[in-house]
Amino acid sequence: MYTRRHLSLGIIVLALLASASSVSAQTPPRAQAMKPEEAFKSSVAEVIVPVTVTEEKGRFVRDLEQKDFELYDEGKLQTITYFTRERNQPVVIGFLVDLSNTNRLHWDKFKEAIQDLTLATMEPDGKPDPRFSGYMIGYSTEAELMVNTTADPEKILDRIRRIKPGGGAALFDAVYMACASRTLVKGEPIEPRRVIVIIGDGHDNSSKKTLDEVVEIAQRNLVTIYGVSTTAFGFTNPGEPNLKRLAESTGGRVVYPLENIYSDVSGYLSTPSDEGNYALKVGTGGYAAAIMKGIVNAIAATAGEITTQYILRYTPSNTDVAKTFRRIEVKVKLGNVKVRAREGYYPFAP
Numbered sequence: 001m002y003t004r005r006h007l008s009l010g011i012i013v014l015a016l017l018a019s020a021s022s023v024s025a026q027t028p029p030r031a032q033a034m035k036p037e038e039a040f041k042s043s044v045a046e047v048i049v050p051v052t053v054t055e056e057k058g059r060f061v062r063d064l065e066q067k068d069f070e071l072y073d074e075g076k077l078q079t080i081t082y083f084t085r086e087r088n089q090p091v092v093i094g095f096l097v098d099l100s101n102t103n104r105l106h107w108d109k110f111k112e113a114i115q116d117l118t119l120a121t122m123e124p125d126g127k128p129d130p131r132f133s134g135y136m137i138g139y140s141t142e143a144e145l146m147v148n149t150t151a152d153p154e155k156i157l158d159r160i161r162r163i164k165p166g167g168g169a170a171l172f173d174a175v176y177m178a179c180a181s182r183t184l185v186k187g188e189p190i191e192p193r194r195v196i197v198i199i200g201d202g203h204d205n206s207s208k209k210t211l212d213e214v215v216e217i218a219q220r221n222l223v224t225i226y227g228v229s230t231t232a233f234g235f236t237n238p239g240e241p242n243l244k245r246l247a248e249s250t251g252g253r254v255v256y257p258l259e260n261i262y263s264d265v266s267g268y269l270s271t272p273s274d275e276g277n278y279a280l281k282v283g284t285g286g287y288a289a290a291i292m293k294g295i296v297n298a299i300a301a302t303a304g305e306i307t308t309q310y311i312l313r314y315t316p317s318n319t320d321v322a323k324t325f326r327r328i329e330v331k332v333k334l335g336n337v338k339v340r341a342r343e344g345y346y347p348f349a350p
Contacts, residue, residue, distance in 0.1 A: 046081070047073075048190050050224055050251055051310040051330050052340040060308055061337055072329040073316050082313035088124045089311055090131040090192035092149060092185050094178040095156065098200025099140040100169035103230050106258070106295075107165050110230055113257075113295045114160050114199055117228075120303035121195075122153040133185050133192065136160070139174035140167030141206045149183040171200060171242065172207035175214040179221045189222040190313065195306055196225045198246070202239030211242055215249050219325070220346045226302050227254035251342035253305070257298035316347070 049071065053061040066083035095114060103110065122132045128151065136147040136156045146163070147156050178196050185192055196218070204211075218225060227243040243254045316326070327344040 046190060046313050046315055047328075047345055048193055048222055049312045049314070049328060049330060049341050050193060051312055052251075052253075052305055053310065053332055054338050054340075056336055060304070061334075062308060064310065064332065064334075068333050069310070069312060070331040070333070071312055071314060072331070073314070074318055074326050075329075076318055078314045078317060080312050080314050082311070084311045085308075088129075088131070088307050089309075090187075091121070091195055091306065092133040092135075092188060092192045093121050093306070094182075094194075094196040095134060095136045096171070096174045096178060096196055096198045096200070097136065097138045097160075097163075098169060098171070098198070098230060099138045099163060099165040100167055100200075100203070101165065102169070102201055102203065103165045106230065109295055110199060111160055111163075113228075113299045115157050116296070117197065117199075117299045117303055118153050118156050118160070120299070121306055122151075122156075124303075124307055128152070131192065135178075135182050137174045137177055138163055139170045139200075140165065141170060143170045143174035143177045143207075145177060145182060149185060168206035169200070169203050169239075170206040170208075171198070171202065171204040171239075172209040172211055172214045174198075175225070175246065176209045176217055179214075179217045179223060193311070194221060194223045195252075196223055197302060197306075198225065198227045198243065199230065200227075200239075200243075201229055201231045201237055202227065202241070202243035203237075204239065204242060211245065215246060216346070218246065218250050219342065219344065222342075222345060223250055224252045224342065225250045226252040226306070228298055228302060229254055229256045229258070231256065231258060249343050251340055253340060255298040255301055257294040257296075259294075 051069070053064060055061055062085065064085065066080055069080065069083070071078045071080055095118065097114060118134060122134050123129065124132070130151050133149050133151045134147075134153065134156055135145070135149045136159055138144050138146045146159050150156070175196065175198075188194060225246045227247050229237070229240070229243060231237040231240070240254075246252075247254050312330070318326070325344055325346055328342060330339050330341040332339050
């Protein structure tokens with residue numbers, strides 16, 4: 001049977017509960033579990049969008065202003081808060097080198113090309129610059145962080161000189177490692193921004209990670225991926241779709257230094273031979289020179305694009321938390337130009 005004493009105690013308990021509820025309601029939001037909308041607002045500060053603009057023949061368009069660009073996030077026009085077209089913006093670049101058996105044929109030439117690319121991107125003015133850092137991951141049957149993030153290109157150059165290809169190919173694991181298992185530079189991914197260059201043919205037969213997984217982690221980490229294909233002239237390359245997807249989904253591109261080595265050789269189709277209509281015979285000086293010219297041009301084009309991109313930044317105005325991946329579109333108010341930028345980004349932490 002309830003008494004007046006029980007009733008009084010009940011009233012006191014209710015009063016205490018009401019008081020606790022009131023205090024909780026007045027607690028600052030950061031002391032409470034965040035709602036999805038609050039998590040979105042706090043997890044996205046700025047999105048960085050490197051943009052490359054080329055005209056019909058592939059030459060860079062270098063003289064655009066901020067007013068020439070429109071940037072859309074999930075179809076909604078955004079306010080660009082930062083714009084630059086300055087050369088040599090700070091960057092941390094990862095060199096992912098295919099050390100599988102398929103690259104043994106032209107390894108010496110590609111080894112020299114990787115050294116040139118390292119110097120072109122880490123010392124664009126011919127001398128060390130703390131704004132530029134790099135690291136190197138070699139991949140064959142497994143991926144290995146061979147040189148951790150450093151501002152000293154000589155560490156990467158020295159490692160390149162001492163490695164030799166052999167084994168399988170764990171490309172996807174190498175991309176994952178680049179995004180998850182190296183020392184970061186203060187300010188990433190805004191300044192410096194993140195770039196990966198894959199020197200390989202794109203095939204993968206040893207990874208634990210999948211292509212979808214590494215595309216996602218690259219997009220989450222705002223990485224731009226480039227590919228320098230090592231596929232030899234006349235060979236089919238089943239790994240090419242991998243390279244293209246990694247590059248195109250992150251705003252980069254793939255170059256093919258060995259693809260058109262005969263395009264400037266007059267009469268190669270009119271020179272019959274048992275092994276085929278090749279004016280440049282394997283093992284000759286002309287063949288070696290053509291190979292090297294193709295590689296040098298590809299490396300120069302890749303380094304040039306990395307150092308001459310337009311950089312746009314914005315703070316997303318959309319608050320639709322139903323979207324786990326948000327698509328970006330960049331438009332330029334000019335005709336007959338091609339615009340390359342990342343497909344989108346993930347607003348939440350991995």
